[in-house]
Amino acid sequence: LRHVFVVGCPRSGTTWTQLLLARHERVVTSQETHLFSAYLGHVIGKWDQASRLPEDRRKVGLTAVLEPPDFFAACRAFADRAFAPILASRPTADVLVEKTPGHVLLAERILRVYPDAFFVHVIRDPRAVVCSLRSAGRSWGRHWAPTNVVDGARYWRKRVEAGRGIAGLTPRYHEVRYHDLSRDAAGELARLCDFLELGAGPEFCREAAEAWTARTPEKPR
Numbered sequence: 343l344r345h346v347f348v349v350g351c352p353r354s355g356t357t358w359t360q361l362l363l364a365r366h367e368r369v370v371t372s373q374e375t376h377l378f379s380a381y382l383g384h385v386i387g388k389w390d391q392a393s394r395l396p397e398d399r400r401k402v403g404l405t406a407v408l409e410p411p412d413f414f415a416a417c418r419a420f421a422d423r424a425f426a427p428i429l430a431s432r433p434t435a436d437v438l439v440e441k442t443p444g445h446v447l448l449a450e451r452i453l454r455v456y457p458d459a460f461f462v463h464v465i466r467d468p469r470a471v472v473c474s475l476r477s478a479g480r481s482w483g484r485h486w487a488p489t490n491v492v493d494g495a496r497y498w499r500k501r502v503e504a505g506r507g508i509a510g511l512t513p514r515y516h517e518v519r520y521h522d523l524s525r526d527a528a529g530e531l532a533r534l535c536d537f538l539e540l541g542a543g544p545e546f547c548r549e550a551a552e553a554w555t556a557r558t559p560e561k562p563r
Contacts, residue, residue: 343429344437346460346538349446349508351501352487353474354466355520358554360441362531365550366540370435372428378452379444381424382417386451389413417455437538446501449508459514460538463505466520468498527551 346363350356364371378386392405404413425438445452452459472494479487488494509515516537523530528544528551535542 344460344538345425345456345458346437346439346462347445347449347452348439348441348462348464349449350443350464350505351446351466351471351498352443352483353471353478354443354464355518355523356441356443356464358520358523359462359464359518359534360439362527362550362554363437363439363534363538365553366437366535366542366546368435368540369437369439370428370432371439371441372431374442375424375428375440376442376444377421377424377440378448378455379442382421382455383448383451386417386454414454421455437540443501446505446508449504449511453511459512461505461508461512461515462518462534462537463508463515464518464520465502465505468495468502470520471498527554 348356348360348363360371363369389404392403393410395405408416425440429435429438446463449461472491475483475487475494475497476489476491478484479489488497506517516534518530518534528547531547531550532542532544535547
């Protein structure tokens with residue numbers, strides 16, 4: 343099973359990328375799980391914090407009873423259990439695509455659980471992203487999306503810098519540009535499928551791109 347994490351600043355086209363991949367028969371995906379951003383990332387952060395304590399202060403907590411391999415094996419077991427219902431929805435799939443944009447900040451922790459994970463980083467022009475963030479922040483995304491231009495630009499920069507830093511953590515990193523998807527979705531999908539070794543031909547990529555355009559005429563997220 344191959345684990346693929348689609349990440350990036352929100353409002354950059356991560357959903358578009360995910361749903362293009364989802365048309366492939368070998369791919370299974372779901373709604374955002376927030377598996378690391380809301381759950382395991384915090385647990386691993388606490389582990390790291392405790393691991394840095396002086397020896398005489400590590401007499402309580404999980405570091406007192408578990409060795410690092412056992413701790414991360416438990417994290418892996420939890421993650422696998424969380425992904426199990428997704429995999430069950432398409433038993434023939436061997437590529438699991440997880441799309442939670444916030445995971446862009448947690449690649450190092452993800453790699454400690456899934457060392458062979460693939461990352462697809464979607465990047466969009468900051469001007470378009472900030473405008474979209476401000477719009478979301480005034481309505482359905484008011485609890486997380488910045489409405490101030492400066493805050494939005496900083497929000498974008500932090501996540502794009504973190505995403506591009508993934509290339510220094512693993513060779514299994516690929517960038518997708520929103521502009522290129524808009525200009526040639528079939529071509530970008532073909533390059534992405536090559537990276538993921540999905541073996542998709544030109545006809546599949548063209549049909550997937552056309553199906554998405556017909557289904558969703560508005561700007562993708």
